[in-house]
Amino acid sequence: MPQSVQLIPITGLPLISPGDDLSQLLVHALAELNLTLFSKDILVISQKIVSKAEGCFVNLAELTPSVKAYELANVTGKSAAHVEAILQDSVAIIRARRDLLIVEHRLGFISANGGLDHSNVGHDPNLLLRLPDNPDASAKAMRQKLQQLTGANPPILIIDSHGRAWRKGTVGVVIGLSGLAPVQNLRGTPDLFGELLQHTEVGFTDQIAAAASMLMGQAAEACPIVLVRGLPFEFDEQATAAEVMRPRETDVFR
């Protein structure tokens, strides 16, 4: 049988609170599952537990909305405080319509509501979860800690779920990473007939993110970490998640 890829859900993690050490909790969960971590694995981690561990909450009751936030609240039907929270994490407004606010996040990603989310946060309707301040750094720190704890050094992808411009439904995408380049350039690679490919770039880590998000689910979020085993890759220690962003000057949909 050919080499297959395994997507292993890491269950058994507790509810995450600010200050929790995700690496330590992951090592415990792996031990409970009788799983050994290898450097040739890839760890895919939901942004939500990273944000929770880092205490990236925003309390809408504590915000004073700007004039701009009131204007956009009027357009979108969202509360002014909610819009204010989105604006504080954004650098540009891409589209604002009824029930829709698509922004460029300060991290460079274009998505709805600036990565803010209320699901799986708790019962306080004013409490939203923000994206981590520096997801690449979060991934790198977690990798270093895991190496200390286990000796293994697998790449880490921190993922969120984004909508798409023309297709319904969210899919997992990478917002932070360590150890793996987000885009594979196949230009000049021979095809089946030996013809060289002209301009094929593959969204490698986003494909991995989408694969892992199949197992994470969106609702009860009982599986915030997926271990990918058997997928060949090359380490890239300089890679950043921002490399996947299309530069503004070649963005024709802004």
Next chain:
Amino acid sequence: MPQSVQLIPITGLPLISPGDDLSQLLVHALAELNLTLFSKDILVISQKIVSKAEGCFVNLAELTPSVKAYELANVTGKSAAHVEAILQDSVAIIRARRDLLIVEHRLGFISANGGLDHSNVGHDPNLLLRLPDNPDASAKAMRQKLQQLTGANPPILIIDSHGRAWRKGTVGVVIGLSGLAPVQNLRGTPDLFGELLQHTEVGFTDQIAAAASMLMGQAAEACPIVLVRGLPFEFDEQATAAEVMRPRETDVFR
């Protein structure tokens, strides 16, 4: 250990030619790999081998470009015959720039170059591969044939690689399917804290497509079919790939 998902590359298929019976070839390949097909599996199939089996080629040397094709050739730098081929499979032009022609395909998908592709087609530079005429019907017919041959009736996804508006690199997406609904609606599903989700739609089959495309690669395309094993799903015999398309009236990026 929790239930993991296996992505199994189906290697050993021959180069596909017009008239080939993909179901028969797949059954042979599975036998060579000592794999038994189950109805609870999901089969993910590259659009390219479906198009080849169905003879969906276009020969640029046989096309007479329209005035519109010459205009767009001028804008994009593509040949007028190439643009003509794209226009013949499209219903709307979304963006035209140097080296870029994004259209709405007659099947509803918005992507670059109308799904036409020269890679893995052969040495004749005039020969391009078109999308299948009716990928949902192709998936359904293949499923019926597989059921006759094996007794198993797994859902089938036919996938292509699309670019994204704001992120570099292509990812696998579904262009035809049978047996599985493309979008899962989680509205009203409880989260970890028992709070009901407000508006979460998940691009379920696109996540599966992206997962499979990790294994297919884009270059030598030695693995045009991936078997997904262990992912829970519910059959939907009425589902169509078109359900994933965002309706024009809610498309703010046209």
